[in-house]
């Protein structure tokens with residue numbers, strides 16, 4: 294099997310899903326002839342034509358809102374938002390329409406759809422090409438949120454998302470689009486169930502919990518800890534709503550120390566949610582308070598693009614603190 | 619004073635044009651600009667193109683992370699700039715408006731400082747390249763999200779109306795921007811308020827790869843003004859003087875309380891959408907070549923030459939001076955040095971939150987623990 298990058302895996306998986314089910318349609322800016330600005334929809338326009346791969350006007354409200362209407366009419370739309378930072382003109386459609394349709398109609402109408410968006414920093418893009426807006430979606434009942442960190446996970450989660458019955462916000466770590474390569478199986482189903490995380494490493498000294506692009510630095514930190522004889526248990530959440538509470542609580546209760554890592558701003562974040570749940574559920578099993586290593590409560594800066602990211606040094610510092618507690 | 623002959627016809631079929639390809643004046647009124655003004659306009663065209671070429675080069679050298687070339691848009695932007703009263707009127711530009719920023723006097727050292735994210739950037743290295751802004755020049759700092767600046771531009775124009783000092787606002791954007799909800803919200807509100815604002819669409823017929831046909835079912839963009847109760851003008855955006863005179867008359871009308879207008883300037887971007895784009899996938903090279911034939915700089919130079927007072931020697935002198943100016947600005951912007959790491963924590967709000975203060979302390983401690991120099 295040849296190595297496949299993250300972004301090639303997205304394109305390849307969409308190709309397979311569109312072949313499998315003719316109700317699957319794509320819509321977004323530049324997804325057609327251009328194949329997407331990151332090439333996440335490369336070759337699909339040639340394969341399926343302009344009726345199933347729709348180049349839209351420059352309006353995220355139109356993209357997400359139209360996806361809701363298509364879903365109601367029986368299609369399985371996969372919308373692309375060019376950068377997660379540009380979801381906001383379409384935020385109302387996602388939050389007010391997609392997320393609440395099932396509830397407000399008493400289950401009569403549903404919006405099975407996927408809204409894909411590249412997220413995250415470290416690409417010298419400044420604050421409108423680097424954000425991690427997952428907390429907004431996690432905080433919106435009715436949406437599922439997923440942020441896979443590897444090509445194979447992206448494939449499995451995308452299959453699940455496209456075939457599911459709910460609106461899914463599908464975040465893709467653009468920093469890893471080309472940097473992350475794997476042998477990825479083709480043409481076989483490999484659905485990764487909603488809300489199930491995965492242990493990337495096993496260890497008894499400290500638990501590291503992360504997801505998305507930050508998995509990379511988290512695993513680097515775990516490797517550095519291993520060199521020092523400290524065994525980290527590393528959990529990749531994959532899904533942020535619903536998230537794998539059972540796995541996290543089980544490991545944290547067993548180990549007693551936990552550090553949470555994500556590049557999103559600190560306050561009101563996904564990590565805050567996980568930390569609060571740990572405190573509520575397994576406080577008496579903890580040897581140290583849960584620590585968050587995150588982005589800051591600032592817009593994403595340009596010049597200090599790298600410093601903003603929670604790199605291995607900041608993770609190691611937090612681990613030292615929970616170990617010394 | 620604008621004479622009646624200088625007023626223009628809204629919603630015309632053909633673009634308004636004042637100089638033809640050979641440089642001949644087509645206007646129904648005489649060009650009332652003196653040599654100094656015309657030569658300053660020409661200098662801005664040449665300087666903007668030189669800056670543009672340098673930015674492409676700096677990007678290739680890895681000194682800046684991104685460029686969005688304005689080549690092909692210069693006449694629209696420089697014409698607009700010269701119609702403004704700099705420092706009084708407000709400008710709400712978008713990322714492709716480097717020539718506009720240069721022509722209203724954005725210092726080149728600041729420009730290159732912004733592009734490189736050095737201490738020479740007045741915005742302290744906060745944004746990616748191609749995001750101008752200046753408090754002195756009343757340039758509302760560019761934000762990347764398309765059309766997000768339009769409602770704010772309308773608000774500023776309403777405030778100008780309330781202040782009653784006869785100032786006006788210019789707001790620019792691309793053709794793709796006309797699809798965003800914010801675009802419609804802003805024009806509608808401006809129309810309802812009779813706000814003193816001129817909306818300028820630099821229509822290069824592409825939003826990255828999406829051509830105008832897929833952007834809208836509308837036959838052109840100027841016509842959209844009609845529904846918002848304002849006149850819409852179609853202008854040859856590669857004709858500097860057409861852009862200048864239309865903008866001058868509309869800004870005067872706005873100052874006189876006649877309300878907003880929309881101007882569609884037909885331009886073309888010669889390069890890819892940005893340094894991250896490959897336009898060969900969606901554009902025919904023959905189309906690009908055909909538009910380059912209509913180059914706004916060549917056309918304006920022919921006009922100057924035909925008029926007298928511009929010759930080969932003047933041209934040579936200008937080109938040499940422009941190269942020197944650009945060299946010096948790049949050097950100074952680079953020499954200003956990188957911005958300090960901890961600047962990333964400043965300017966979030968009027969006063970840092972206790973949460974952010976704590977984050978900053980922990981950040982510093984982690985850096986110190988890792989043996990980094992935290993002095994900067």
Ligand SMILES: Cc1ncc(C[n+]2csc(CCOP(=O)(O)OP(=O)(O)O)c2C)c(N)n1
Pocket residue numbers: 322351353375376379382714762763764791792793794795796820822824825826891
């Ligand atoms: C809200 C939003 N959505 C998407 C983008 C990504 N994007 C950047 S430029 C661009 C095309 C803009 O085209 P146009 O408005 O015609 O201006 P041009 O670049 O052609 O001058 C797109 C889609 C963005 N910046 N903002």
